[in-house]
Structures are given as C-alpha cells and as structure tokens.
Amino acid sequence: MFASATSAASKAPKLFLNGLELQSASAPRIDQSTTFIPIRTVAEGMGFDVTWDKAAKKAVIHNGDSLIELIVGSKSAVVNGSKVALPTPAKIVGSGAASTTMVPLRFVSENMGLEVYYDAPAKSVYLFQPAVQEPANPGTDGSGGQPGTGGTGSQPDPGQGGTEPGGGNGGGTVPSDAQALVTSIQYDGIGTTSIAYQGIATVGEPQVLTGPDRLVLDIPASAFADAFAPGFTATTAKMGEIVTDNPLVSKIRFSHYSDKPSTVRIVWDLTAAAQYTLTKSEGLVQLSVLGSTEPVPPIPTTPSGDKIFKVVIDAGHGAHDPGAIGISGKTEKAYNLAIALKVNELLKKEARIEPILTRSDDTFIALEERAAIANRLKADVFISIHANALKGSSASGTETFYNRADSKTLADIIQKHLLGATGLPDRKVQTAGFVVIKQTTMPAVLTESGFLTNAKDEAILFDEKKQNEIAQALVAGIKEYLKL
Secondary structure (H helix, E strand, O other): OOOOHHHHHHOOOEEEEOOEEOOOOOOOEEEOOEEEEEHHHHHHHOOOEEEEEOOOOEEEEEOOOOEEEEEOOOOEEEEOOEEEEOOOOOEEEOOHHHOEEEEEHHHHHHHOOOEEEEEOOOOEEEEEOOOOOOOOOOOOOOOOOOOOOOOOOOOOOOOOOOOOOOOOOOOOOOOOOOOEEEEEEEEOOOOEEEEEEEEOOOOOOOEEEOOOOEEEEEEEOEEEEEEEEOOOOEOOOOEEEEEOOOOOEEEEEEEEEEEOOEEEEEEEEEOOOOOEEEEEEOOEEEEEEOOOOOOOOOOOOOOOOOOOEEEEEEEOOEOOEOOOEOOOOOEHHHHHHHHHHHHHHHHHOOOOEEEEEOOOOOOOOOHHHHHHHHHHOOOOEEEEEEEEOOOOOOOOOEEEEEOOHHHHHHHHHHHHHHHHHHOOOEEEEEEOOOHHHHOOOOOEEEEEEEEOOOHHHHHHHOOHHHHHHHHHHHHHHHHHHHOO
16 A cells, blocks of 8 residues: 555655666655656656656657657646546646656556556655567567667567667668668767767757756757667667766767657756757767856957967877877877977967977976976966877878867867868867866867878878978967967
C-alpha cells in the first residue's frame, strides 16, 4: 500500500530508473493516495527531450518514436496523436527556476512503457524499462540484441532491426531522405564536441534554450551510420549520451529525433547559460562551449599613447624535446625557434610593444614555467608557436587554439593573418586544454602553422621567405588585436 500524504511529508520517496537513483529538484510525492513524479527527470533519464511552453503551461516529451503532450491542470494528455485520460491532472510544484512539473505515476507506467515497483518500507519508487525481444536481422547469427537502457520500451518500427549498440539505423536500413550519415560524436574533455559525418549535411545554428539551460543542434536529412560511435544506450529509439566532468556541460545527448523528415539531434545539457562557437567544415561540425562567466571581450579600444604592451613569444619544445619530426627529418623545435626569433626582431621595432621570448636558443623549458613567465610579467598577450604532425596521414593546414573565452578574439585575428601567410587549408580556430594557454592569465593562443608530416606543408614551413611572411603575419595579428 502507498503511504498516506501525512507520512509522506516526513520522508519523500526516492526515485530510481533501471536501478539508478534519479536526482531532481523535486522528489516524488504522494497526494491523496496518488503518487506524483517529476516528468522531466524521468523522461530525460530515458533519453527523451523535454520542452516547456511557459505560456501554455504545456510539456512536450519526445524522441524519434514517441510524442507526449501534457498540459498542467488538464485531465487528459495527447500521446502519439491520441487523447488519453489522466487519473489526476499534472501539476506544478515549487516556483520560479525551482518549479517542477509532476505527473501521476500511473500515467508514466501506462504511456512510457515502464514497469513500476513501490518499496513501501524504503519509500522508494522503482521504474524499469522492460527488455524488448526483437526479431533478429536477416543474415545475422539470430541472437538479436541487448536491451537498451534508455529507450521507450515499445516495439520497434517495422524493419528497424536489432538493438546492438552501434547498430545505427536498424542494421543498415537508412531512411530514404537521409543525405548525411553521422559516423561519430566525440567529446574532447575540455569543451569541444566533434560531429563527423559522411555525405551532404546542412547545419544551422543551435537553439539556445532555458529552463533548464541547453543547446540543441539539429542536422536535418540525416541519420546515424551503421558503425556509429560511441553507439547507443537505447537502440530501439537510436539514442545515447556522453556524460562529462566539465563544470558547465553535464552531458551530451544524441538521438534520431525524427523521421519526418529524418533528423539527428544533439543536445548539450548545461549547468548555466553559456556562449558557444560553431565551426563547420566538410565532413565535420565542431561545437565549443565557452565559460558562462567569461564573456568574450571586444577587441581592445585604441589605448593611451604611453602604454607599452608586453607580448610573450613562446617557441614550443626545445633541447631534448624535439617536438614533431618532419617527413624529411626536420624538427618542430627548430621551426618554432626560427619563427619566434623573427617575430621578436620585428616586434622590437614597434615603439609600443615589448617582446619577451620564453627561449632564445635550443633549451628546454617546462610547460608550466612558460605560462608562469608570462603571468609574472603580467603580459598583455601570449603566443605559443608550434607545427603539427600526424603520422601516416596526408593531413594539411593551419589552425589556432585557445582555451578561455577571453582569448577567442585574439585567436580569430591570428588565424586570419596566419592563413594568408601559409596559404594552407583552413583548419579553423579551435578550443584546447594545452597547459601554456590554459594556465596563462592573459589572452593566449597556440598556433599550428602546418603539418611537418606533409611534404608540402614542411617545405613551406622551412622556406626562408615563407618564414619571414609567417613572422610578419603574426606581428600584424598582434598589432591588430592591440589596435596599434
């Protein structure tokens, strides 16, 4: 028997989904013999996406297969286009940002395919998604797949196929309108999510949503590739998630959101409102989430005539640390130092800039000390010079990295000038957690002018004329950033 409302008030029930306790701002509660649970917590725990229409007081819960519409105070809901009765209307508990939409437990069990068990002594509500026995794919060993942990618990669409993680769109069944196949979604542990695809993808800007804060990116006319990585937690609905330890991004969810038209959706669940950058290139989309408390500053205004700007030029690697080895045996440390020395000489001619080198010869300096040098000097700008390498690949191009939001403007300007000098493919501005740009306290970037493992790139980087042009480009970028 369920506890009475009076006893429930002394100890709120705990809520578990597939054996894992769900955390919510509002715990389950019992009101006049009806158990209410927070619908967003349960739905998102199953991999559904939840949107809230504040004006209409309506919650829309959906994934690629199911659509549920709930209106607070209404005795009915709409499930996949059909009206169903509610034993008790949904209601809002709490106020403001802490408010939660609560629904009767019975509604969830009957319309979301969940089995329910109530442990009265422990005051715990247990929700389970039953294992789905699906027909094996033709041509397989007939063993079928493993039950998902976050799906709807409903039978799959005809022809959807097995449920093995990574099984893509039903064992090779690709929607007829899919022009792009998403092959992987990877998170770098710092703030950047890389979405790789094959085919033709038209990607717009993500939606910025609140209550809770999240970013939503749709890729229309797309589906998951059969060998999609990292695979799915709920394969009947083709959905999964990546949990992060980033203080701003709690997890990244992805799903085959719709088949009318076929759409892949990626959702970044945020702990606070945040800025982002979106970079698109052929076969790759990268979204970087920036710090919520680190607004991107404007380009510095024209400074007073007597300020001297300190610019630290960091030649990466050195001594026993050669860095990348080129295709002809040339070393990255030699390239880095050559550019740094040329930049230093050019900056000496600037009346308003004081250049500082972290190393002026073939010596080794620890990464932490490189950042510490700039911090002790209270430098205005930090530039770390590097060259790239990728063995066994023909990768080519120029890229610039930054870590904090206050370095984004500098990175954009440096990349623009550096591209003009190298003439190599644009590998864009990206975020990274390199020590020298993470531990510095001023705007800081790290440049990768080209790939020493690419014969063309290496020839450009070690050409004396090109080196002079690269050094001039870096100086031009620094001056533009400082408005000099």
